Amino acid sequence: MAAEHESFQLELRPAAVVGLEEIIDLDQRSFAMPWSWQMFIDELSGDDKRLYGVFPSNPDMSPLLLGFVCFHHCLDEATLLRIAVHPDKKRKGIASFLIREMMVLLKDKGVKKIFLEVGISNHAARRLYRSFDFQLIGRRPEYYSGTREDALIMKAML
Numbered sequence: 001m002a003a004e005h006e007s008f009q010l011e012l013r014p015a016a017v018v019g020l021e022e023i024i025d026l027d028q029r030s031f032a033m034p035w036s037w038q039m040f041i042d043e044l045s046g047d048d049k050r051l052y053g054v055f056p057s058n059p060d061m062s063p064l065l066l067g068f069v070c071f072h073h074c075l076d077e078a079t080l081l082r083i084a085v086h087p088d089k090k091r092k093g094i095a096s097f098l099i100r101e102m103m104v105l106l107k108d109k110g111v112k113k114i115f116l117e118v119g120i121s122n123h124a125a126r127r128l129y130r131s132f133d134f135q136l137i138g139r140r141p142e143y144y145s146g147t148r149e150d151a152l153i154m155k156a157m158l
C-alpha cells in the first residue's frame, strides 16, 4: 500500500520478527511505558491483531522506519492500541496516513466502530484523533500505572 505524501511517498508494511527491533526502539523513544519484546511478538500472531510499520517508498530515500500502528479487531469493533512516529518526522502527516490506512483495512473487515485510549495530557494525539472524528465517550481515572494519569476513551464510527 502506498500513498502520495508531500515530497515523499509512504508505504505501509505488515511487521515481522525481522525488523521488529526498529519498532521496539521507536516505541521506547515514544512512550513512558514501552511494550516488551514479548508484547510485540504477541501482536504478530492472530487473525484479529495487526501491527504495521510505515516506510518511505521512494527508492532514493533512507529505508528507515517512520512510524508504526498496532490495532485489534473483532466482529464490527476495533481498538487502536499504539501509534507512534519517529521524533524527527513528526507533523508531516505520517500518523494521519497510518490512521487513514488503518481505517481502510478495518472497513474492508466490516468494522463499524473504533475505540482508543489516550492520556489526558497528550494534546498532540488528542488533536490527531479529533481530526478523524474520534469523540470522547468516557474517562478512566489514574489509568496509566507509571504516571497515574487519567485516560480518555474515544470512539469513531466508520
Ligand SMILES: CC(C)(COP(=O)(O)OP(=O)(O)OC[C@H]1O[C@@H](n2cnc3c(N)ncnc32)[C@H](O)[C@@H]1OP(=O)(O)O)[C@@H](O)C(=O)NCCC(=O)NCCS
Binding pocket: 030, 031, 082, 083, 084, 085, 086, 089, 090, 091, 092, 093, 094, 095, 096, 097, 117, 118, 119, 122, 123, 124, 125, 127, 128, 129, 131
Ligand atoms: C501523536 C503522534 C503519533 C502524531 O504523529 P504525527 O505524524 O506528528 O501526526 P500528523 O503529522 O499526522 O498530525 C496530524 C494532526 O494531528 C495534530 N497534531 C499532531 N501533532 C501535534 C502536536 N505536537 N501539537 C498539536 N497538534 C498536533 C494536528 O492537528 C496535526 O495536523 P497539522 O499538522 O495539520 O496541524 C506523534 O506525536 C507521536 O508519535 N507521539 C508519541 C506517541 C504517542 O503519544 N502516541 C499516541 C498514543 S495515544
